[in-house]
Amino acid sequence: MSQQRHIKLGFILHGVGRTWNDWRHPDRDVNASTSLALYQKQAATAERGKFDFLFVADSLSITEKSSPHYLNRFEPITILSALAATTSRIGLVATLTVSYSEPFNVARQFASLDHLSGGRAGWNIVTSWLGDTAANFSKTEHPPHALRYRIASEYLDVVQGLWDSWEDGAHVADKESGQFVDPERLHRLDHKGEFFQVRGPLNIKRTPQGQPVIFQAGASDDGRNFAAKQAEVIFTHAEDETAGQAYYADVKARARSFGRNPDLLFILPGIAPIVGETDEDAEARYRELAALESIDTGLGFLSRTFNDHDFRQYDLDGPFPDVEHIGFNSQQSASQKVLAMVRAENLTLRQTAERLATPRGVFIGSPETVADRLQQWFEGGAADGFVFFEPLPGQLDLFVDKVIPILQARGLFRTDYEGTTFREHLGLPVPENRYARKPEVPPAIAAE
Incomplete structure:
Protein backbone atom coordinates (compact mmCIF):
# COMPACT_ATOMS: atom_id res chain seq x y z
CA MET A 1 0.00 0.00 0.00
CA SER A 2 1.27 3.49 -0.87
CA GLN A 3 2.78 5.46 2.00
CA GLN A 4 1.19 8.68 0.70
CA ARG A 5 -2.52 8.86 1.47
CA HIS A 6 -4.45 10.22 -1.50
CA ILE A 7 -8.07 11.21 -2.01
CA LYS A 8 -10.05 8.51 -3.86
CA LEU A 9 -12.47 9.73 -6.52
CA GLY A 10 -15.34 8.02 -8.31
CA PHE A 11 -17.68 9.43 -10.94
CA ILE A 12 -21.29 8.28 -11.07
CA LEU A 13 -22.84 7.85 -14.52
CA HIS A 14 -26.25 9.42 -13.99
CA GLY A 15 -27.44 10.36 -17.47
CA VAL A 16 -30.18 12.98 -17.32
CA GLY A 17 -29.42 13.80 -13.70
CA ARG A 18 -29.93 12.69 -10.14
CA THR A 19 -33.14 14.61 -9.34
CA TRP A 20 -36.57 14.75 -10.94
CA ASN A 21 -36.01 17.94 -12.95
CA ASP A 22 -32.30 18.01 -13.85
CA TRP A 23 -33.27 16.82 -17.34
CA ARG A 24 -35.01 20.15 -17.98
CA HIS A 25 -31.72 22.09 -18.07
CA PRO A 26 -31.24 23.64 -21.54
CA ASP A 27 -27.85 21.94 -21.98
CA ARG A 28 -28.98 18.49 -20.83
CA ASP A 29 -29.50 15.76 -23.44
CA VAL A 30 -32.90 14.22 -22.65
CA ASN A 31 -31.58 10.87 -23.95
CA ALA A 32 -28.43 11.02 -21.82
CA SER A 33 -29.29 7.97 -19.71
CA THR A 34 -29.18 5.76 -22.80
CA SER A 35 -26.43 7.58 -24.67
CA LEU A 36 -23.30 5.51 -25.17
CA ALA A 37 -21.57 8.51 -26.74
CA LEU A 38 -22.16 10.67 -23.64
CA TYR A 39 -20.94 7.99 -21.27
CA GLN A 40 -17.86 7.40 -23.41
CA LYS A 41 -17.10 11.14 -23.25
CA GLN A 42 -17.62 11.28 -19.48
CA ALA A 43 -15.51 8.14 -18.97
CA ALA A 44 -12.69 9.63 -21.04
CA THR A 45 -12.82 12.88 -19.05
CA ALA A 46 -12.82 11.06 -15.70
CA GLU A 47 -9.91 8.90 -16.82
CA ARG A 48 -8.02 12.00 -18.00
CA GLY A 49 -8.55 13.36 -14.50
CA LYS A 50 -7.13 10.11 -12.99
CA PHE A 51 -10.40 9.23 -11.22
CA ASP A 52 -10.28 5.86 -9.48
CA PHE A 53 -13.55 4.53 -10.90
CA LEU A 54 -16.83 4.97 -12.72
CA PHE A 55 -19.93 3.96 -10.75
CA VAL A 56 -23.36 2.86 -11.99
CA ALA A 57 -26.28 2.89 -9.57
CA ASP A 58 -29.36 0.76 -10.27
CA SER A 59 -32.93 -0.07 -9.34
CA LEU A 60 -35.20 -2.87 -10.60
CA SER A 61 -38.59 -1.27 -10.09
CA ILE A 62 -40.15 1.91 -11.45
CA THR A 63 -43.45 3.71 -11.35
CA GLU A 64 -44.62 6.85 -13.14
CA LYS A 65 -43.31 8.79 -10.10
CA SER A 66 -39.73 7.52 -10.45
CA SER A 67 -37.00 10.03 -11.28
CA PRO A 68 -36.32 10.30 -15.04
CA HIS A 69 -32.88 8.68 -14.98
CA TYR A 70 -34.34 5.53 -13.40
CA LEU A 71 -37.26 5.43 -15.82
CA ASN A 72 -35.03 4.92 -18.86
CA ARG A 73 -31.45 3.75 -18.40
CA PHE A 74 -28.82 1.10 -19.21
CA GLU A 75 -28.31 -2.10 -17.23
CA PRO A 76 -25.01 -1.60 -15.31
CA ILE A 77 -22.92 -4.58 -16.47
CA THR A 78 -23.86 -3.88 -20.09
CA ILE A 79 -22.80 -0.23 -20.16
CA LEU A 80 -19.60 -0.88 -18.20
CA SER A 81 -18.64 -3.71 -20.55
CA ALA A 82 -18.98 -1.25 -23.43
CA LEU A 83 -16.87 1.33 -21.58
CA ALA A 84 -14.22 -1.28 -20.83
CA ALA A 85 -13.39 -1.16 -24.54
CA THR A 86 -12.88 2.62 -24.65
CA THR A 87 -10.96 3.10 -21.37
CA SER A 88 -7.76 1.54 -20.10
CA ARG A 89 -7.17 2.41 -16.43
CA ILE A 90 -10.29 3.64 -14.65
CA GLY A 91 -12.21 1.20 -12.41
CA LEU A 92 -15.70 0.03 -13.45
CA VAL A 93 -18.18 -0.45 -10.59
CA ALA A 94 -21.64 -1.92 -11.21
CA THR A 95 -24.55 -2.12 -8.79
CA LEU A 96 -26.23 -5.53 -8.69
CA THR A 97 -28.74 -6.79 -6.15
CA VAL A 98 -28.44 -10.01 -4.16
CA SER A 99 -32.20 -10.14 -3.57
CA TYR A 100 -33.15 -10.74 -7.21
CA SER A 101 -30.23 -12.58 -8.81
CA GLU A 102 -28.30 -15.85 -8.47
CA PRO A 103 -24.73 -16.09 -7.13
CA PHE A 104 -23.38 -18.22 -9.99
CA ASN A 105 -24.57 -15.81 -12.68
CA VAL A 106 -23.29 -12.78 -10.76
CA ALA A 107 -19.88 -14.37 -10.13
CA ARG A 108 -19.63 -15.10 -13.85
CA GLN A 109 -20.73 -11.62 -14.93
CA PHE A 110 -18.23 -9.77 -12.75
CA ALA A 111 -15.42 -12.18 -13.55
CA SER A 112 -16.14 -11.56 -17.23
CA LEU A 113 -16.09 -7.77 -16.72
CA ASP A 114 -12.80 -8.07 -14.85
CA HIS A 115 -11.24 -10.04 -17.71
CA LEU A 116 -12.68 -7.72 -20.38
CA SER A 117 -11.25 -4.67 -18.61
CA GLY A 118 -7.88 -6.12 -17.64
CA GLY A 119 -8.67 -6.15 -13.91
CA ARG A 120 -10.87 -3.08 -13.32
CA ALA A 121 -14.20 -4.47 -12.10
CA GLY A 122 -16.00 -3.64 -8.87
CA TRP A 123 -19.32 -4.87 -7.47
CA ASN A 124 -21.61 -2.58 -5.48
CA ILE A 125 -23.70 -5.01 -3.43
CA VAL A 126 -27.26 -3.93 -2.70
CA THR A 127 -30.21 -5.77 -1.20
CA SER A 128 -32.98 -3.80 -3.04
CA TRP A 129 -35.12 -1.66 -0.76
CA LEU A 130 -38.21 -1.06 -2.95
CA GLY A 131 -40.86 -3.54 -1.89
CA ASP A 132 -42.62 -3.66 -5.25
CA THR A 133 -39.46 -5.07 -6.89
CA ALA A 134 -40.74 -8.52 -5.89
CA ALA A 135 -43.57 -8.21 -8.43
CA ASN A 136 -41.03 -8.07 -11.27
CA PHE A 137 -39.44 -11.38 -10.25
CA SER A 138 -42.41 -13.68 -9.66
CA LYS A 139 -42.19 -13.13 -5.89
CA THR A 140 -45.18 -12.57 -3.64
CA GLU A 141 -43.30 -10.49 -1.05
CA HIS A 142 -40.10 -8.54 -0.54
CA PRO A 143 -37.73 -9.94 2.13
CA PRO A 144 -37.62 -7.87 5.33
CA HIS A 145 -34.59 -5.68 6.02
CA ALA A 146 -32.66 -7.92 8.45
CA LEU A 147 -33.27 -11.01 6.32
CA ARG A 148 -31.93 -9.24 3.23
CA TYR A 149 -28.60 -8.68 4.95
CA ARG A 150 -28.39 -12.30 6.11
CA ILE A 151 -28.96 -13.32 2.50
CA ALA A 152 -26.32 -10.81 1.35
CA SER A 153 -23.66 -12.16 3.68
CA GLU A 154 -24.07 -15.75 2.49
CA TYR A 155 -24.44 -14.60 -1.12
CA LEU A 156 -21.09 -12.79 -1.06
CA ASP A 157 -19.39 -15.81 0.52
CA VAL A 158 -20.69 -17.96 -2.34
CA VAL A 159 -19.63 -15.53 -5.06
CA GLN A 160 -16.14 -15.12 -3.63
CA GLY A 161 -15.86 -18.90 -3.29
CA LEU A 162 -16.76 -19.27 -6.97
CA TRP A 163 -14.17 -16.62 -7.92
CA ASP A 164 -11.58 -18.88 -6.24
CA SER A 165 -12.60 -21.93 -8.32
CA TRP A 166 -9.46 -21.67 -10.43
CA GLU A 167 -6.13 -21.40 -8.68
CA ASP A 168 -3.31 -19.57 -10.42
CA GLY A 169 -1.75 -22.06 -12.79
CA ALA A 170 -4.92 -24.12 -13.23
CA HIS A 171 -5.16 -23.08 -16.87
CA VAL A 172 -2.28 -25.19 -18.22
CA ALA A 173 -3.12 -25.13 -21.96
CA ASP A 174 -0.14 -27.38 -22.82
CA LYS A 175 -0.49 -28.25 -26.51
CA GLU A 176 2.30 -30.82 -26.39
CA SER A 177 0.72 -32.92 -23.64
CA GLY A 178 -2.85 -32.09 -24.57
CA GLN A 179 -3.61 -30.94 -21.01
CA PHE A 180 -5.88 -27.86 -20.93
CA VAL A 181 -6.52 -27.65 -17.18
CA ASP A 182 -4.85 -29.00 -14.05
CA PRO A 183 -7.71 -30.81 -12.25
CA GLU A 184 -5.95 -30.48 -8.90
CA ARG A 185 -6.11 -26.69 -9.20
CA LEU A 186 -9.77 -26.51 -10.29
CA HIS A 187 -12.18 -26.70 -7.34
CA ARG A 188 -15.88 -27.30 -6.76
CA LEU A 189 -17.42 -25.10 -4.10
CA ASP A 190 -20.13 -27.54 -2.94
CA HIS A 191 -21.80 -24.83 -0.86
CA LYS A 192 -24.88 -25.83 1.14
CA GLY A 193 -26.14 -22.98 3.28
CA GLU A 194 -29.28 -21.38 4.67
CA PHE A 195 -30.27 -19.74 1.37
CA PHE A 196 -28.08 -21.20 -1.38
CA GLN A 197 -26.84 -24.54 -2.63
CA VAL A 198 -24.15 -24.01 -5.27
CA ARG A 199 -21.85 -26.69 -6.63
CA GLY A 200 -19.37 -24.89 -8.88
CA PRO A 201 -16.73 -24.57 -10.19
CA LEU A 202 -17.10 -21.29 -12.05
CA ASN A 203 -16.67 -21.57 -15.81
CA ILE A 204 -14.13 -18.76 -16.16
CA LYS A 205 -10.64 -18.63 -14.69
CA ARG A 206 -9.36 -16.42 -11.88
CA THR A 207 -9.43 -12.77 -12.84
CA PRO A 208 -6.55 -10.32 -13.35
CA GLN A 209 -7.02 -8.71 -9.92
CA GLY A 210 -7.87 -11.98 -8.15
CA GLN A 211 -11.38 -10.81 -7.28
CA PRO A 212 -13.36 -7.68 -8.21
CA VAL A 213 -13.40 -4.91 -5.58
CA ILE A 214 -16.39 -5.09 -3.21
CA PHE A 215 -18.49 -1.95 -2.66
CA GLN A 216 -21.42 -1.47 -0.30
CA ALA A 217 -23.64 1.43 0.72
CA GLY A 218 -24.82 0.35 4.16
CA ALA A 219 -26.12 3.10 6.45
CA SER A 220 -28.49 1.19 8.77
CA ASP A 221 -27.02 -0.80 11.66
CA ASP A 222 -27.26 -4.05 9.66
CA GLY A 223 -25.79 -2.30 6.63
CA ARG A 224 -22.89 -0.83 8.58
CA ASN A 225 -22.00 -4.19 10.08
CA PHE A 226 -22.14 -5.88 6.68
CA ALA A 227 -20.00 -3.17 5.08
CA ALA A 228 -17.48 -3.06 7.94
CA LYS A 229 -17.08 -6.83 7.83
CA GLN A 230 -17.03 -7.53 4.09
CA ALA A 231 -16.77 -4.40 1.91
CA GLU A 232 -13.61 -2.75 0.63
CA VAL A 233 -15.21 0.55 -0.37
CA ILE A 234 -18.32 2.13 1.15
CA PHE A 235 -20.43 4.60 -0.81
CA THR A 236 -22.30 6.73 1.71
CA HIS A 237 -24.14 10.01 2.23
CA ALA A 238 -23.24 12.68 4.76
CA GLU A 239 -25.32 15.80 5.39
CA ASP A 240 -22.28 17.71 6.62
CA GLU A 241 -18.71 17.18 7.83
CA THR A 242 -19.80 16.36 11.40
CA ALA A 243 -22.16 13.62 10.17
CA GLY A 244 -19.40 12.35 7.90
CA GLN A 245 -16.93 12.18 10.79
CA ALA A 246 -19.41 10.27 12.97
CA TYR A 247 -20.13 7.70 10.25
CA TYR A 248 -16.44 7.38 9.37
CA ALA A 249 -15.38 6.77 12.99
CA ASP A 250 -18.21 4.30 13.60
CA VAL A 251 -17.61 2.12 10.53
CA LYS A 252 -13.82 2.14 10.90
CA ALA A 253 -14.26 1.01 14.54
CA ARG A 254 -16.61 -1.76 13.44
CA ALA A 255 -14.08 -2.89 10.83
CA ARG A 256 -11.37 -3.02 13.51
CA SER A 257 -13.67 -5.09 15.75
CA PHE A 258 -13.99 -7.63 12.93
CA GLY A 259 -10.21 -7.98 12.83
CA ARG A 260 -9.79 -5.90 9.68
CA ASN A 261 -7.28 -3.17 8.91
CA PRO A 262 -9.50 -0.05 8.73
CA ASP A 263 -6.98 1.61 6.42
CA LEU A 264 -7.98 -0.93 3.75
CA LEU A 265 -11.64 0.11 3.91
CA PHE A 266 -12.39 3.33 2.03
CA ILE A 267 -15.39 5.50 2.94
CA LEU A 268 -16.59 7.74 0.11
CA PRO A 269 -19.52 10.16 0.56
CA GLY A 270 -21.47 11.18 -2.52
CA ILE A 271 -21.09 14.85 -3.45
CA ALA A 272 -22.43 17.13 -6.21
CA PRO A 273 -19.87 19.92 -6.49
CA ILE A 274 -20.70 23.09 -8.38
CA VAL A 275 -17.54 24.84 -9.56
CA GLY A 276 -17.47 28.41 -10.81
CA GLU A 277 -14.74 30.87 -11.71
CA THR A 278 -15.50 32.59 -8.40
CA ASP A 279 -17.64 31.79 -5.36
CA GLU A 280 -20.27 34.20 -6.69
CA ASP A 281 -20.26 32.50 -10.09
CA ALA A 282 -20.77 29.10 -8.43
CA GLU A 283 -23.70 30.46 -6.39
CA ALA A 284 -25.31 31.69 -9.61
CA ARG A 285 -24.90 28.21 -11.11
CA TYR A 286 -26.54 26.67 -8.03
CA ARG A 287 -29.52 29.02 -8.37
CA GLU A 288 -29.75 27.97 -12.01
CA LEU A 289 -30.07 24.37 -10.83
CA ALA A 290 -32.52 25.16 -8.03
CA ALA A 291 -34.78 27.03 -10.47
CA LEU A 292 -35.47 23.75 -12.28
CA GLU A 293 -37.03 22.11 -9.24
CA THR A 358 -32.57 20.76 -4.23
CA PRO A 359 -30.15 19.76 -1.48
CA ARG A 360 -27.49 22.42 -1.08
CA GLY A 361 -24.16 20.77 -0.41
CA VAL A 362 -21.07 22.55 0.89
CA PHE A 363 -18.99 21.84 -2.22
CA ILE A 364 -20.03 24.97 -4.09
CA GLY A 365 -17.56 27.71 -4.98
CA SER A 366 -14.42 28.61 -6.86
CA PRO A 367 -11.92 25.83 -7.63
CA GLU A 368 -9.91 26.84 -4.55
CA THR A 369 -13.01 26.82 -2.33
CA VAL A 370 -14.08 23.37 -3.50
CA ALA A 371 -10.53 22.01 -3.13
CA ASP A 372 -10.31 23.48 0.39
CA ARG A 373 -13.51 21.73 1.48
CA LEU A 374 -12.49 18.41 -0.05
CA GLN A 375 -9.18 18.66 1.80
CA GLN A 376 -10.95 19.59 5.04
CA TRP A 377 -13.21 16.52 4.93
CA PHE A 378 -10.36 14.25 3.87
CA GLU A 379 -7.89 15.40 6.53
CA GLY A 380 -10.59 15.87 9.16
CA GLY A 381 -11.65 12.22 9.31
CA ALA A 382 -14.91 12.51 7.37
CA ALA A 383 -13.91 10.75 4.15
CA ASP A 384 -11.24 8.77 2.31
CA GLY A 385 -12.51 10.26 -0.93
CA PHE A 386 -15.72 11.09 -2.76
CA VAL A 387 -18.18 9.86 -5.38
CA PHE A 388 -18.95 12.71 -7.77
CA PHE A 389 -22.46 13.38 -9.11
CA GLU A 390 -22.55 15.91 -11.96
CA PRO A 391 -25.30 18.36 -10.94
CA LEU A 392 -25.03 20.50 -14.08
CA PRO A 393 -23.71 19.71 -17.59
CA GLY A 394 -20.02 20.57 -17.87
CA GLN A 395 -19.20 20.29 -14.18
CA LEU A 396 -17.07 17.17 -14.62
CA ASP A 397 -14.81 19.00 -17.09
CA LEU A 398 -14.53 21.99 -14.75
CA PHE A 399 -13.65 19.75 -11.83
CA VAL A 400 -10.99 17.88 -13.83
CA ASP A 401 -9.47 21.02 -15.34
CA LYS A 402 -9.71 23.37 -12.34
CA VAL A 403 -9.97 21.46 -9.05
CA ILE A 404 -7.85 18.35 -9.60
CA PRO A 405 -4.68 20.35 -10.46
CA ILE A 406 -5.02 22.13 -7.11
CA LEU A 407 -5.38 18.81 -5.25
CA GLN A 408 -2.36 17.44 -7.14
CA ALA A 409 -0.26 20.50 -6.31
CA ARG A 410 -1.11 19.97 -2.63
CA GLY A 411 -0.05 16.31 -2.80
CA LEU A 412 -3.60 15.14 -2.12
CA PHE A 413 -4.31 13.38 -5.41
CA ARG A 414 -2.37 11.19 -7.82
CA THR A 415 -0.70 12.57 -10.92
CA ASP A 416 -0.85 9.19 -12.63
CA TYR A 417 -2.36 5.76 -12.04
CA GLU A 418 -0.40 3.46 -9.76
CA GLY A 419 -0.80 0.42 -12.00
CA THR A 420 -3.20 -1.20 -14.42
CA THR A 421 -5.77 -2.80 -12.09
CA PHE A 422 -8.41 -1.22 -9.88
CA ARG A 423 -6.86 -2.81 -6.78
CA GLU A 424 -3.53 -1.22 -7.63
CA HIS A 425 -5.15 2.23 -7.85
CA LEU A 426 -6.73 1.77 -4.42
CA GLY A 427 -3.69 0.14 -2.83
CA LEU A 428 -5.66 -3.02 -2.04
CA PRO A 429 -3.96 -6.42 -1.96
CA VAL A 430 -4.94 -9.24 -4.29
CA PRO A 431 -7.13 -11.62 -2.22
CA GLU A 432 -5.42 -14.91 -1.54
CA ASN A 433 -7.07 -17.87 -3.26
CA ARG A 434 -8.56 -20.07 -0.52
CA TYR A 435 -7.25 -23.19 -2.22
CA ALA A 436 -3.71 -21.95 -2.83
CA ARG A 437 -1.08 -24.30 -1.45
CA LYS A 438 1.05 -22.79 1.26
CA PRO A 439 4.80 -23.19 0.67
CA GLU A 440 6.27 -25.87 2.86
CA VAL A 441 8.51 -24.60 5.65
CA PRO A 442 11.66 -26.72 6.26
CA PRO A 443 11.54 -28.33 9.72
CA ALA A 444 14.68 -26.51 10.91
CA ILE A 445 13.15 -23.11 10.10
CA ALA A 446 9.75 -24.02 11.56
CA ALA A 447 11.43 -25.00 14.85
CA GLU A 448 13.23 -21.66 15.26
Missing part, protein backbone atom coordinates in the same frame (compact mmCIF):
# COMPACT_ATOMS: atom_id res chain seq x y z
CA SER A 294 -40.55 22.19 -7.83
CA ILE A 295 -42.53 20.91 -4.86
CA ASP A 296 -43.18 17.76 -6.90
CA THR A 297 -39.45 17.03 -6.88
CA GLY A 298 -39.41 16.84 -3.11
CA LEU A 299 -42.62 14.81 -3.01
CA GLY A 300 -41.11 12.41 -5.52
CA PHE A 301 -38.02 12.02 -3.35
CA LEU A 302 -40.21 11.28 -0.34
CA SER A 303 -42.27 8.77 -2.30
CA ARG A 304 -39.14 6.90 -3.40
CA THR A 305 -37.69 6.93 0.11
CA PHE A 306 -40.88 5.57 1.66
CA ASN A 307 -41.47 2.64 -0.70
CA ASP A 308 -43.40 4.60 -3.35
CA HIS A 309 -45.95 5.88 -0.84
CA ASP A 310 -48.19 8.61 -2.30
CA PHE A 311 -47.50 11.85 -0.37
CA ARG A 312 -49.70 13.91 -2.70
CA GLN A 313 -52.78 12.69 -0.80
CA TYR A 314 -51.87 14.80 2.27
CA ASP A 315 -52.30 18.48 3.11
CA LEU A 316 -49.02 20.13 2.12
CA ASP A 317 -49.27 22.65 4.94
CA GLY A 318 -50.38 20.16 7.56
CA PRO A 319 -48.16 18.14 9.88
CA PHE A 320 -45.83 15.63 8.28
CA PRO A 321 -47.84 12.37 7.99
CA ASP A 322 -47.25 9.34 10.20
CA VAL A 323 -45.34 7.08 7.81
CA GLU A 324 -42.65 5.59 10.03
CA HIS A 325 -44.09 2.08 9.59
CA ILE A 326 -43.74 2.45 5.81
CA GLY A 327 -40.10 3.48 5.96
CA PHE A 328 -39.02 0.65 8.24
CA ASN A 329 -38.65 -1.98 5.51
CA SER A 330 -37.76 0.30 2.62
CA GLN A 331 -34.70 2.55 2.36
CA GLN A 332 -34.33 2.41 6.12
CA SER A 333 -31.41 4.78 6.69
CA ALA A 334 -32.76 7.47 4.34
CA SER A 335 -36.30 7.32 5.72
CA GLN A 336 -35.03 7.58 9.30
CA LYS A 337 -32.94 10.65 8.38
CA VAL A 338 -36.00 12.36 6.91
CA LEU A 339 -38.07 11.58 10.00
CA ALA A 340 -35.31 12.82 12.31
CA MET A 341 -35.14 16.12 10.37
CA VAL A 342 -38.94 16.48 10.53
CA ARG A 343 -39.04 15.88 14.29
CA ALA A 344 -36.07 18.13 15.07
CA GLU A 345 -37.53 21.12 13.23
CA ASN A 346 -41.27 20.31 13.36
CA LEU A 347 -41.53 20.60 9.59
CA THR A 348 -44.71 20.49 7.55
CA LEU A 349 -44.93 18.25 4.49
CA ARG A 350 -44.36 21.28 2.21
CA GLN A 351 -41.28 22.41 4.15
CA THR A 352 -39.84 18.90 4.06
CA ALA A 353 -40.41 18.53 0.32
CA GLU A 354 -38.86 21.95 -0.40
CA ARG A 355 -35.82 21.07 1.72
CA LEU A 356 -35.31 17.83 -0.21
CA ALA A 357 -36.00 19.19 -3.71
